[in-house]
Amino acid sequence: MSAGGNIGERLMATGARHYGDIRATAQKWLEEVEIPANRIDDLPTTFSGGMQQRLQIARNLVTHPKLVFMDEPTGGLDVSVQARLLDLLRGLVMELNLAVVIVTHDLGVARLLADRLLVMKQGKVVESGLTDRVLDDPHHPYTQLLVSSVLQN
Numbered sequence: 001m002s003a004g005g006n007i008g009e010r011l012m013a014t015g016a017r018h019y020g021d022i023r024a025t026a027q028k029w030l031e032e033v034e035i036p037a038n039r040i041d042d043l044p045t046t047f048s049g050g051m052q053q054r055l056q057i058a059r060n061l062v063t064h065p066k067l068v069f070m071d072e073p074t075g076g077l078d079v080s081v082q083a084r085l086l087d088l089l090r091g092l093v094m095e096l097n098l099a100v101v102i103v104t105h106d107l108g109v110a111r112l113l114a115d116r117l118l119v120m121k122q123g124k125v126v127e128s129g130l131t132d133r134v135l136d137d138p139h140h141p142y143t144q145l146l147v148s149s150v151l152q153n
Contacts, residue, residue, distance in 0.1 A: 004040035006059050014063050029058040034088060050081035071103045086112050107150050111135055119143045
C-alpha cells in the first residue's frame with residue numbers, strides 16, 4: 001500500500017469516502033511530517049527509516065486524536081535522524097495540543113519530550129514527578145542507577 005494509502009486507510013476507518021478529499025488530506029499530512037507530497041504514491045518500503053517513522057506519525061495523527069501512545073519513537077534511528085524526529089514531534093505536540101504517553105529507555109528522549117516522568121522497574125512505578133526533578137535529583141536507587149549509567153556513557 002502506498003504512503004497516501006496508509007494515511008487514507010485511517011481516514012476511511014472514520015467514515016471518509018471522497019477520494020479527492022482523502023488524497024488531499026494525505027498530502028497535507030505528508031507535508032506536516034516533512035515528507036514531500038510527491039512521494040504520496042510511493043511504497044513505504046522505499047522510504048528511509050526516519051521517513052517511515054514520520055509516515056506512521058502522520059497515519060496516527062490524521063484522525064486528530066487527543067492522546068497518542070508512542071513506544072520507543074526513536075528506536076533504531078541514527079542520532080541525526082533522531083534529533084530531526086524529536087524536533088518534529090515536539091512541534092506537533094505543541095501545535096496540535098496533544099497529550100502523549102511515551103515509553104522509552106532513552107532518558108534524553110524523556111527529558112526532551114516529557115513534562116512528567118514515571119520510572120518503572122519490573123512493572124512497578126518506583127519514582128514519578130516532573131521530568132527535570134526526577135532526572136536531576138533522583139530519589140529511588142533504581143532511578144539513580146539509570147541516571148548515573150547515562151552520565152558514564
